[in-house]
Amino acid sequence: MTERAPIDPSQLEASLRPFGESRMLPRDAYVSEAVFSWEQRNFFAGGWMCVGLGSDLPDPGDQTARSLGHSSVFLTRDKQGRVRAFANACRHRGHELLACGEKVNREIVLCPYHAWSYRLNGDLRRAPGYDRGELANFNGDEFGLVELPCEEWHGYVFVDGSGSAPPLSEHLAGLDEVIAPYETERLVVLGRHSYEVASNWKILTENYEECYHCPVIHPQLCKVSPPESGEGYVHTAAGAWVGGWMELREDAETMSISGSTNATPLRGLDAFRRRIVDYVGVFPNVLISPHPDYVMTHVLTPLSAGRTFIECSWAFSPEDAARPGFDPSFAIDFWDVTNKQDWLACESVQRGLGSEHAVPGVLSAAEDGVYQFVTMVARGYAGLPLLPGAPDEEELATRGLARLA
Numbered sequence: 001m002t003e004r005a006p007i008d009p010s011q012l013e014a015s016l017r018p019f020g021e022s023r024m025l026p027r028d029a030y031v032s033e034a035v036f037s038w039e040q041r042n043f044f045a046g047g048w049m050c051v052g053l054g055s056d057l058p059d060p061g062d063q064t065a066r067s068l069g070h071s072s073v074f075l076t077r078d079k080q081g082r083v084r085a086f087a088n089a090c091r092h093r094g095h096e097l098l099a100c101g102e103k104v105n106r107e108i109v110l111c112p113y114h115a116w117s118y119r120l121n122g123d124l125r126r127a128p129g130y131d132r133g134e135l136a137n138f139n140g141d142e143f144g145l146v147e148l149p150c151e152e153w154h155g156y157v158f159v160d161g162s163g164s165a166p167p168l169s170e171h172l173a174g175l176d177e178v179i180a181p182y183e184t185e186r187l188v189v190l191g192r193h194s195y196e197v198a199s200n201w202k203i204l205t206e207n208y209e210e211c212y213h214c215p216v217i218h219p220q221l222c223k224v225s226p227p228e229s230g231e232g233y234v235h236t237a238a239g240a241w242v243g244g245w246m247e248l249r250e251d252a253e254t255m256s257i258s259g260s261t262n263a264t265p266l267r268g269l270d271a272f273r274r275r276i277v278d279y280v281g282v283f284p285n286v287l288i289s290p291h292p293d294y295v296m297t298h299v300l301t302p303l304s305a306g307r308t309f310i311e312c313s314w315a316f317s318p319e320d321a322a323r324p325g326f327d328p329s330f331a332i333d334f335w336d337v338t339n340k341q342d343w344l345a346c347e348s349v350q351r352g353l354g355s356e357h358a359v360p361g362v363l364s365a366a367e368d369g370v371y372q373f374v375t376m377v378a379r380g381y382a383g384l385p386l387l388p389g390a391p392d393e394e395e396l397a398t399r400g401l402a403r404l405a
C-alpha cells in the first residue's frame, strides 16, 4: 500500500499522535467520495478482506459473488472442499459470472452471456464455437479465470483483492489465540439480519470499539454487562485488528434481554471466557463478537462514503442447533434491538459530520479501542503498514509526516 489518500497530511498527523493527544480522523475520511474511492482501491480491494462465512458455501460446486472494492469477486468451493476466489469477470468479454449475492450450485462455472464454461478450479472447459475456422487453434489453457489468494480462517473467508498482499497470517497476527477457543469453524448460523445504514463504515466500527456510549443509548445492554467493564481491556494486536472484552454481570449468563440463555456454553471454554464477551474488529470489514454460548458476526460492505450494508449473523454450537425446539431468538432479539440503537447513533454522527464546521474531537479514556482503529486507518492513509497504534518517529519520517508534529 503506497498510494497516499487524498487527505491533508497535517490532519493525519493529529490522528497519529499518542493516545490522549490525538484527534479523530479528519472529516473528509467520512464524507469525501474521493477518500471513499481511495479506500475501495487500497483498503478493500488492496489487501485482505472478509467476504463472508465458509458456511455460505457448504458444498462442492456452491458458487456466489461478493462485493470487493469497486468490483466483485467470484467464490466457489472446489471438489476438494477448498474455497477459491476468482476475479468475477469472464475471460471472453468480461461478463460477471454471477451477480453480487447470487448463489448457485453447479459442477461447472457457466458464464450467463455466451455460455463459456469453466471447471471449479478456474480452468476453461468449453468456449462454444471456438473449434472452427480461424479459431481452430484456439488454446483454451490461456483463458482460465484469474485466481485471487483466498483462505478460510476459523470459518471466515478472506480474499486478497490485490493478489500481492503479505500472507493472511500477518494480517491476523495474534488473533488466533483470541478466536480459536470458540471453534467458530464448527458453529451453525441460526439467525441473520441485514441492515442498510446511512453511515460511513468507519463510524460503525468506531462505535463498535467503545462502550462510552452504552449508558446513554443501550439500557438493555447495561442491564447484563457493566458498560465500564471494558475499560482498559484491549487486546495487544500484532496484526491489522483491534479488540477488547467486557464482563457479564454476576447474574447474567449471556447477552440477552433477561440475561439468561437457551443455549449451552461453547465446548472447551475456560472459566474466564464463560464470563466475558469479546469484541474484535478485523480490518477492514468484519466484527466478530464471541459470547460464552454464541458468536455474532457483522460483515460490513461499504456502498458509498455515507452508506454501508451490514450482514449480521448469529452462530451456535451444532449440539444446540440439533436440539429439537432450540430457540436462538434470545440472542438475535437482544442484538437486533442493540444494533438498531447503534445504527441510529451512527447515522446521526454521519449527518453531524456533514457540517463543514465539524472539527475532529479528542477521544476519552474509555475509547482506547477507537484510538487503535483510528491510528490504523490513518497509517493506511499515510501509506504506512496497517497496525493499530501510533507510528514511531522513524516510521513517520519515512512518509514525511514527522516535521508536521
Ligand code: FES
Residues within 6 Å of the ligand: 090, 091, 092, 093, 094, 095, 111, 112, 113, 114, 115, 116
Ligand atoms: S462474456 Fe462470458 S461468455 Fe462471453
Ligand SMILES: [Fe+2]
Residues within 6 Å of the ligand: 207, 213, 214, 218, 342
Ligand atoms: Fe453500541
